[in-house]
Each structure stands twice: as structure tokens, then as C-alpha cells.
Amino acid sequence: MWEKYPLRDRYDVVIIGAGVHGLSTAYYLAKQGVTNVAVIDKGYVGGGASGRNTAIIRANYLTPEGIPFFRESLRLYEDLSIELDFNLLFDQSGRLDLGHTDSAVFGLRMRTGMNRLLGVDSRMIGPAEIKELMPAIDLRKGKHLPVLAALYQSSAGVIRHDAVVWGYGRGADRLGVEIHPFTEVTGIVRAGGRVTGVVVGDRTVHADTVMSATAGWSSNIARMVDLKLPIVTHPLQAFVTEPLKPFIDRSVSSANLHVYVYQTDRGEVVVGGGVDPYSSYSQRSTLHTLEELAANTLELFPFLRGVNVMRQWAGLCDMSPDYAPILGEVDGLPGFMLSCGWGTWGFKAGPIAGFTMAELIATGKTPDLIKPFNLRRFGEGKLVNERAAAPAAAVH
Ligand SMILES: Cc1cc2nc3c(=O)[nH]c(=O)nc-3n(C[C@H](O)[C@H](O)[C@H](O)COP(=O)(O)OP(=O)(O)OC[C@H]3O[C@@H](n4cnc5c(N)ncnc54)[C@H](O)[C@@H]3O)c2cc1C
Known part of the structure; x- marks a missing residue:
């Protein structure tokens, strides 16, 4: 499905986490011509929530920010088997x-x-x-x-979740992206006021951009840059x-x-x-x-x-507090991108989040679709309250 490579000392982009979000971002980045990319995961590919979810894809959200975002993801899913040349069993x-x-x-x-x-x-x-x-x-x-x-x-509908992960992984690999499973990131390196790489074992891997796509482990990664996320x-x-x-x-x-x-x-x-x-x-x-x-x-x-x-x-x-994702570059930390706050609803967003995050990393411009989901909304009190539309959300 993907080649094995020795980990190099430098990439344009390092993505932490080989779930649907890390791999889809890598795939769309490569499609935009950014191929010097490494996706690094401490476990096996898809071993996080991406390989454990119930694979429901829908767009019936509540807010004017959430609905177009999930609608566009559903549209990308509709053509994804053809795009990735991999049968995703989307029903x-x-x-x-x-x-x-x-x-x-x-x-x-x-x-x-x-x-x-x-x-x-x-x-x-x-x-x-x-x-x-x-x-x-x-x-x-x-x-x-x-x-x-x-x-x-x-x-x-419902899709085969493993196939989505493998399809994006194979697609990214074919376009030149390196996938490094069983490789844990233990630190993030900063220099001159920006993030410049990650620590893996006793090595530093340099990168212009580091993106965390680590879902349930996002707070641990954020702590490596002294950032406290509003995530539980x-x-x-x-x-x-x-x-x-x-x-x-x-x-x-x-x-x-x-x-x-x-x-x-x-x-x-x-x-x-x-x-x-x-x-x-x-x-x-x-x-x-x-x-x-x-x-x-x-x-x-x-x-x-x-x-x-x-x-x-x-x-x-x-x-996340408002049941909506957190996407984009972190203010005051150039070179550090977040794709998290995926909670119980993030698998269905894999294609559009990857597509838009890739555009942001490749061009430096935040696509309109993800502007409302920046981290600063919690400081500004501009929450995107999707709680009513989260699956079986009323439990807690
Ligand atoms: C039981 C269940 C049912 C769900 N059902 C649905 C559903 O029906 N529909 C839906 O849309 N969503 C659903 N979800 C949510 C969805 O699965 C997640 O939101 C989504 O898969 C998150 O993807 P991700 O790529 O961000 O993270 P993940 O797939 O969790 O990947 C994160 C990766 O980061 C890696 N990592 C963590 N720390 C490090 C480190 N220090 N160094 C290197 N790698 C690291 C992990 O090993 C992991 O592989 C469900 C979740 C669960 C658990």
C-alpha cells in the first residue's frame, strides 16, 4: 500500500498522525504539488479513532458554519472511490x-x-x-x-472507514508523500519565534510547517509548544x-x-x-x-x-466545548497547524478538512469554509454551537 523509507532530517511539511485527517491533508497537499511531506504516527496507520469509528457520513448539522463544511465533505466522499481508485463501499x-x-x-x-x-x-x-x-x-x-x-x-450513508484511510494513504504515497508508522513524536522544536520541526527519538526532523492531526492526543502535542487547548x-x-x-x-x-x-x-x-x-x-x-x-x-x-x-x-x-472542530494556524506560533476538535463526528469531515488544510498550508491563505473554526474563537466568544447536531449528544 505504501513504501518504507528511512526518516530524513528535513521535509517541507511534517504531519503528526496517520488517521483520516493527517492522510487526507497529505494527499491533497501532494495534489497541489507539495510532495516533500512526511506523515508520522506512533502506531499503525489508522490505529486511532479513524480505524475505530462507526463510519456514518451525513451533513445534517445545525449552524451556518457547520452545514456547508459537512455538505462539501459529503460531496467529496461521493466521488472519492474514483478519485482514490479504491472501492470505499460508500452506501x-x-x-x-x-x-x-x-x-x-x-x-x-x-x-x-x-x-x-x-x-x-x-x-x-x-x-x-x-x-x-x-x-x-x-x-x-x-x-x-x-x-x-x-x-x-x-x-x-455509511462508508468503509479502513478503506478511506488506506485509500488516502496509498494515494498520498503514490504522489510522493512518505508515511512513517511506529514513529513517535516526543517534542516540537521552535526557533526564531516559529515552529521548525519535531523530535523523534534522539533526532530532530526539520520542517517549515508542522501539523498536528492527533485527535484524542491533541492536548499532549499542544503541550509540547506550551499551548493549552480547550479540548477534553x-x-x-x-x-x-x-x-x-x-x-x-x-x-x-x-x-x-x-x-x-x-x-x-x-x-x-x-x-x-x-x-x-x-x-x-x-x-x-x-x-x-x-x-x-x-x-x-x-x-x-x-x-x-x-x-x-x-x-x-x-x-x-x-x-471541543462547542462540538465543532479547531482548524488552522495557531496565532503567535507560525508554522504550527491544528486539525483537531473532531470529537465523535470527525470522520465524515476527513475529505474537506484535508482539502482545505492543504490549501492553507500550500498557499498561506485560509479558505473561507474553515475560517470560523480557528482556535481564537474561544477567546473571542464566537463559538460555533453544533452540540444539538452531534450524534446521541444529549448524553452528557
Ligand atoms: C467509537 C467511535 C465511533 C465514531 N463514529 C463516528 C461516525 O460514525 N462518524 C464520524 O464522522 N466520526 C465518528 N467518530 C469520530 C472519528 O472517528 C474521529 O473524529 C476521526 O477519526 C479523527 O480522525 P483523526 O485523523 O483526526 O485522528 P485519529 O484517527 O485518532 O488519528 C490520530 C493519530 O495520531 C497518532 N498520534 C498521537 N500522538 C502521537 C505522537 N506523539 N506521535 C505520533 N503520532 C501520534 C495516533 O497514533 C493516531 O493514529 C467516532 C469515533 C469513535 C471512537
Whole structure:
């Protein structure tokens, strides 16, 4: 998939983190002609959240900043298999966000209105159409949380997450980028008021630009340049069941029940929820979360009772205060770029974040699409509040 190279002493750009964000940025940089690039990861390629997520791609966000950003990412995903010459198994089968209370339905209506104004194919549907799209869902009356309505985005879908990472990796490699797995960055070097490289073991690797794309580990990297990020790392868990006959062919999410569910092409049922309530760097799954997710799934699909769970896992999420990403060069630290704050929602942003960050690094100009996501917004009080649109966000 990619060549092995000895690590050199100098690159134009060093990217820390070989997840979807590091690799997509490297790929689009190389496409812009910046090929003297190294992507460095302390583990294996895609071993962070990029290889652990539930691979849901959608654009039905809330804010005028977030919607166009995620809409453009979805558009890039639509052509990505051809672009990367790699089958990413992108299945645009749609997604339902359920509303079980008046206030939840009000929130979904706001999102739908904003989506439609900004070119995303969302619409509100009632129980009859929900049942038509998802006959297996339990809509019986008299339940503790009845299903009142749903936001339906028909172009949302699910992709093969590993394939996206491998596709970007192979694409970047073919264009001349070096990928260095199992290589840990332990320090960042500064000289003359700017960042000039990274420390790897007992060596310094020099670079004009260093970008951190380390998601759950972003705070640790930022500390290397004495920067305190407004990010808290939380584990996020998911599980899959044994394969079953097809019973749903689109994903469904409930913020009130703190759960989302879909069925893979192999028949396994994938279940995810909100982040664990504590901050941790542990990537171990827990029985408590499994029980909670399973119980909430049964509210929607009671017939799954007794089905065996095959695997459960956890990944790290870099939660930002406003549930929006942090992108761009850090003020007062020329040469140091951040792509973080990806929380529980960042996989779907891989293509557009890589595309725009590459443009920024190559040209020095920040693309309009990512201007609202700079780090200084927290000091200026200009938050981009996407919390209402985060998956199963109401948990904590
Ligand atoms: C269970 C789960 C479900 C999710 N579901 C979805 C979903 O359905 N849809 C969605 O859009 N998003 C989802 N997400 C979120 C998404 O996975 C992440 O936001 C995204 O993958 C982040 O990508 P990244 O490239 O920034 O980071 P990562 O993929 O985490 O990569 C960061 C890399 O940095 C490396 N690194 C860290 N420190 C160092 C160092 N010192 N030196 C060198 N390398 C270092 C790590 O080894 C790692 O490989 C989910 C996350 C989880 C955990």
C-alpha cells in the first residue's frame, strides 16, 4: 500500500498522525504539488479513532458554519472511490434522526430548515413514513419515549472507514508523500519565534510547517509548544452483534435514547452512543456502556433481545466545548497547524478538512469554509454551537 523509507532530517511539511485527517491533508497537499511531506504516527496507520469509528457520513448539522463544511465533505466522499481508485463501499442509504419529545422535534425542525436553506437534502417526516422507511422499528403507542417525528437525510450513508484511510494513504504515497508508522513524536522544536520541526527519538526532523492531526492526543502535542487547548479527551464506545438477516437498510439515531443503530452489508448490527462521562486515555470498553447501549437499542428494536454481541471497542475523542472542530494556524506560533476538535463526528469531515488544510498550508491563505473554526474563537466568544447536531449528544 505504501513504501518504507528511512526518516530524513528535513521535509517541507511534517504531519503528526496517520488517521483520516493527517492522510487526507497529505494527499491533497501532494495534489497541489507539495510532495516533500512526511506523515508520522506512533502506531499503525489508522490505529486511532479513524480505524475505530462507526463510519456514518451525513451533513445534517445545525449552524451556518457547520452545514456547508459537512455538505462539501459529503460531496467529496461521493466521488472519492474514483478519485482514490479504491472501492470505499460508500452506501448512501439515508439516515433518520428521531424526535421523541416536543423540544427534540423543535430542534430537528430548526436543523431541517437550516439544512434546506444551505443545500442539504433533509426533510421532516412523521411516523407513517418512518415506518415505511424502517418497517422493523417499534412505533407502538404508550411507550416512555414515543417516536413523534424524524429528520430524514436521504444522501447520508455509511462508508468503509479502513478503506478511506488506506485509500488516502496509498494515494498520498503514490504522489510522493512518505508515511512513517511506529514513529513517535516526543517534542516540537521552535526557533526564531516559529515552529521548525519535531523530535523523534534522539533526532530532530526539520520542517517549515508542522501539523498536528492527533485527535484524542491533541492536548499532549499542544503541550509540547506550551499551548493549552480547550479540548477534553473522552473514550467513545461501540459494538456489533452477530450477523442477522437484513432488517434495516439505513441508519437511525435517537438523541433522547442516546443511541444510534445500523446494519452492515454482512448483517451485523452496529450500535453506538455518546462519549463516556469521564475523561480518559483508556481504549478499553466497559460492561456498563454495553448494557446501556443494548437497553436503549431494545427500545427501538425489541426483537433484538437475545442476539449475541460479537465485538465491543473504544476510541478516543477530542471533545471541543462547542462540538465543532479547531482548524488552522495557531496565532503567535507560525508554522504550527491544528486539525483537531473532531470529537465523535470527525470522520465524515476527513475529505474537506484535508482539502482545505492543504490549501492553507500550500498557499498561506485560509479558505473561507474553515475560517470560523480557528482556535481564537474561544477567546473571542464566537463559538460555533453544533452540540444539538452531534450524534446521541444529549448524553452528557
Ligand atoms: C467509537 C467511535 C465511533 C465514531 N463514529 C463516528 C461516525 O460514525 N462518524 C464520524 O464522522 N466520526 C465518528 N467518530 C469520530 C472519528 O472517528 C474521529 O473524529 C476521526 O477519526 C479523527 O480522525 P483523526 O485523523 O483526526 O485522528 P485519529 O484517527 O485518532 O488519528 C490520530 C493519530 O495520531 C497518532 N498520534 C498521537 N500522538 C502521537 C505522537 N506523539 N506521535 C505520533 N503520532 C501520534 C495516533 O497514533 C493516531 O493514529 C467516532 C469515533 C469513535 C471512537
